[in-house]
Amino acid sequence: MDPETILDIFNNDLFSSTSLTSAISIVPNSYGRIRELGIFAEEGVPTTSVAISRENDTLNLLPMRPRGGPASVGTRAGADARPFMIPHIPHDDAVLAVDVQNRVSLAPARGLQSVQDMVNKKLITIRNKHAITLEHMRAYALQGLIVDYDGTVVTNLFTEFGVTEKVVDFAFTTGTTDVLSVLRGVSGYMEDNLEGEVMTGLLALCSPEWMDQLLSHPTIKEAYKYYAKEQDPITQDLRRRFVYAGIVFEEYRGVATKLNEDGSKTSRRFIPANTARFVPLGTQDVFRTYFAPPDFVDAANVAPPTGQEQQVFVAPLERMKFGKGVEMHTESNPLPMVKRPKLLVKATMS
Structure with a gap:
């Protein structure tokens, strides 16, 4: 199979952003006892930050609104609000020409299927990386900390x-x-x-x-x-x-x-x-994981759908310089929050 035909395969709808995101969403999430226990409820928000306030001994999530839009209503809304940025966790990978060449050469008649299998294998690995990262974040949230991958404390909830x-x-x-x-x-x-x-x-x-x-x-x-x-x-x-x-x-x-x-x-x-x-x-309402929209133009200001174990988004495959392969961009945007540390x-x- 010639290189142009191989690269044409990636123009198939199977490799669109929507298809790839759907594919990664159905990959079983095998990581996370905290996820299995269901301690953290999940909620998609249309913004990249949330504000948590205390009103009458009850913590409420305050939605951020576009300028000129209607405001949320409350007796003392925002009087004791604390803003929290939702972490952005991008992860890139690539499908190189040699990867495709080796797979397609084994079954020329199954070119599309072979490439799709290989991309799905990449997606499984990527999904697992995002999943264990979220488990790590949730485990430390239960210790009152929002941390980066290396343990760097981003926010101390006790202090906040x-x-x-x-x-x-x-x-x-x-x-x-x-x-x-x-x-x-x-x-x-x-x-x-x-x-x-x-x-x-x-x-x-x-x-x-x-x-x-x-x-x-x-x-x-x-x-x-x-x-x-x-x-x-x-x-x-x-x-x-x-x-x-x-x-x-x-x-x-x-x-x-x-x-x-x-x-x-x-x-x-x-x-x-x-x-x-x-x-x-x-x-x-003590434990919550908020998911922000991905950093894609068509997803800006749109709350990610709820009901999935984890939100991981995949961008359209990007062709590399000189036709060396295609780049894969994925991201997750979770904030595990303990509202009553x-x-x-x-x-x-x-």
């Missing part, structure tokens, strides 16, 4: 909302520590600070070290033994989940690698060692 992070130390090395009493204290703190919100339970996302110390503590061993006896060890991983005192404890091993400027890679754990994070479950509790161990 003027609250002090609640830290509870579990003295696991002391055999007489009444762990149940400490846990009741955490639950009570959550309930006392709901301020008009509701919750149905508590979740603790635990580092492996913290989880091990919890399950091996003398005051917990017996309870865990009875809990494990009622579970099915064939179908359930008993290391990962334990329900006690109305709290669901889960061992969380989220980790990803960061590519450094020198080409080396650094692993980054989403829940730091020797810690756990307690968060309320069943709240109405006072409800986030950090657990340490000693």
Whole structure:
């Protein structure tokens, strides 16, 4: 198949922005326990920032409006509003001539299908990169931080909302520590600070070290033994989940690698060692992931559709100089937000 015919393939409607975005949306998102738990509700907004305000002990999202347009109405709208920029996460890749040549030469009669398969393979990798990036952002949002890929703190939610992070130390090395009493204290703190919100339970996302110390503590061993006896060890991983005192404890091993400027890679754990994070479950408006429109002209000021696990957009393929291949541009624009960071509790161990 000659080069011009190969490049003509990319003019097919299958490789339009709409088709590629639809294709990447149906790729299964296999990354993210936090996503699976459904802690963060998702909402598309037509702007690249959101403003969060507190009114009558209830946090409300204030929509930004175009100049000259109608304003939102409230008794004290904007009196205590805090603006937050929605992160823009672009990622580029490319389909080179050699990639296409190798695939098409194996099945000349299936030129279009072969190229489509190869592009879809790229999309799967790209989707997974965006997915694990969002999981990383959500994990740190549960720690009161909006962070970049390398852990750089973009926004400290405790500082922004003027609250002090609640830290509870579990003295696991002391055999007489009444762990149940400490846990009741955490639950009570959550309930006392709901301020008009509701919750149905508590979740603790635990580092492996913290989880091990919890399950091996003398005051917990017996309870865990009875809990494990009622579970099915064939179908359930008993290391990962334990329900006690109305709290669901889960061992969380989220980790990803960061590519450094020198080409080396650094692993980054989403829940730091020797810690756990307690968060309320069943709240109405505490946890939210906002998605901004992509940086495309035809999508400006249009709220992305809701109902998808993650919004990743793909631009039309761009032909490279000298016909060397085509460039792929993708992006996601998510902001995981915790509107009541006072409800986030950090657990340490000693």
